[in-house]
Amino acid sequence: xxxxxxxxxxxxAFILVTGVLAVTTRKIFRSAIWLLFSxxxxxxxxxWMGLEFIAAVQIVVYVGGIVVLIIFSIFLTQQTGxxxxxxxxxxxxxxxxxxxxxxxxxxxxxxxxxxxxxxxRSMDAGIAxxxxxxxxxxxxxxxxxxxxILLLAAMIGCIVVALKTNKS
Amino acid sequence: MNEVPLSHILILSTxxxxxxxxxxxxxxxxxxxxxxxELLLNSVNINFVAFNKxxxxxxxxGVFFVLFIITIAAAEAAVAIAIIINLYRNLHSxxxxxxxxxxx
Numbered sequence: 398x399x400x401x402x403x404x405x406x407x408x409x410a411f412i413l414v415t416g417v418l419a420v421t422t423r424k425i426f427r428s429a430i431w432l433l434f435s436x437x438x439x440x441x442x443x444x445w446m447g448l449e450f451i452a453a454v455q456i457v458v459y460v461g462g463i464v465v466l467i468i469f470s471i472f473l474t475q476q477t478g479x480x481x482x483x484x485x486x487x488x489x490x491x492x493x494x495x496x497x498x499x500x501x502x503x504x505x506x507x508x509x510x511x512x513x514x515x516x517x518r519s520m521d522a523g524i525a526x527x528x529x530x531x532x533x534x535x536x537x538x539x540x541x542x543x544x545x546i547l548l549l550a551a552m553i554g555c556i557v558v559a560l561k562t563n564k565s
Numbered sequence: 566m567n568e569v570p571l572s573h574i575l576i577l578s579t580x581x582x583x584x585x586x587x588x589x590x591x592x593x594x595x596x597x598x599x600x601x602x603e604l605l606l607n608s609v610n611i612n613f614v615a616f617n618k619x620x621x622x623x624x625x626x627g628v629f630f631v632l633f634i635i636t637i638a639a640a641e642a643a644v645a646i647a648i649i650i651n652l653y654r655n656l657h658s659x660x661x662x663x664x665x666x667x668x669x
Contacts, residue, residue, distance in 0.1 A: 398568075399568060401568070401569070402568050402569050405569045405574075409573075409577040412577070412581065413577070413580055413581065413584065416581055416584045416585070416604055417584055419588070419600060419604070420584055420585070420587055420588030420591070420592070420597070420604070421588075425594065425596065425597060428597055428600060429596075432600045432603065432604070435604065435607075436603070436607065439607050439610075439611065442611065443614065446614060446615070446618050447618075448614060448628065450628075451614065451628060451631055451632070454632065454635055455610075455635065458636075458638075458639050459603070459607075459635070459638075462639060463603060463638070463639060463642045466642060466643065466646055467596060467599065467600065467642070467646070469646075470596055470646045470649055470650060471596055473650060473653070474596070474649065474650065474659050475596070475659075481592075481594055481597070482593070484591040484592070484593065488591060492586075492590030492591050493587065495586075496583045496584075496586050496587045496590070497583075499583055500579060500580060500583045503583075504576055504579060507572050507575050507576060507579065508572055510572075512570075512571045512572065512619070512620070513620065520618055520622040520623075520625075521625075522625060522628055526625065527625065527628065527629075527632075530625060530629070537629050540629075540633060544633055544636050544637070547636075547637065548636065548639075548640055551641075551643055551644055552643070554644055554647070555643050555644055555646075555647040556647075558644070558647040558648055558651055559647040559650050559651055561654075
């Protein structure tokens with residue numbers, strides 16, 4: 398096993414362990430911090446695949462944006478020291494069963510599928526290629542504009558939804 | 566990186582997806598459910614990147630899908646947190662079991 402494979406398995410173990418902790422820990426603030434570690438591990442996975450731009454976007458948007466937003470909303474809405482109520486045992490049992498069955502079924506299908514051999518060509522995912530493809534008319538110019546309109550709409554929508562209304 | 570087969574990366578993303586599903590099933594707090602949704606979206610992103618990298622290395626479509634998914638996930642998280650804050654203002658709780666005002 399080469400160093401690159403070892404790094405992959407270490408990264409995946411890190412992502413899965415912190416992901417499990419994020420969905421099972423009873424303290425909501427710790428849950429957010431474990432989620433942060435899991436997302437940072439996924440950014441590391443993108444680095445491992447050689448996609449520096451996606452990894453940077455992952456760190457900037459998820460680790461720097463969404464998790465911070467989640468932590469702010471935890472501070473606004475929760476007593477952070479308090480533990481969350483434990484889910485009912487029946488619900489834990491049946492969700493674990495459903496999840497395990499789904500995982501096993503998907504893995505069975507995955508391991509039977511003969512994926513074609515790994516292409517030797519390396520991927521050109523440099524920032525210049527991504528940028529010119531995002532702005533070329535034959536590439537992704539239209540979805541780029543549409544998604545920017547969506548972000549604007551989401552921003553205005555957030556302000557409208559979270560606005561304090563005077564009930565007088 | 567060539568000796569890690571594609572199926573191992575897919576198994577990783579499947580495991581992450583079902584961890585997120587488990588959180589979505591068991592948690593009853595809106596913020597933790599939102600965290601589970603982020604895990605689900607991230608597992609899908611890993612799938613897109615892995616397929617792009619292993620099966621179509623000459624193209625970049627998977628990378629663009631990932632970029633747009635990240636953008637939409639950011640918009641979704643922002644709107645969800647605005648809704649959560651508004652809900653907290655009205656009900657003083659963000660437990661999904663207590664948000665049943667629209668049931669009749």
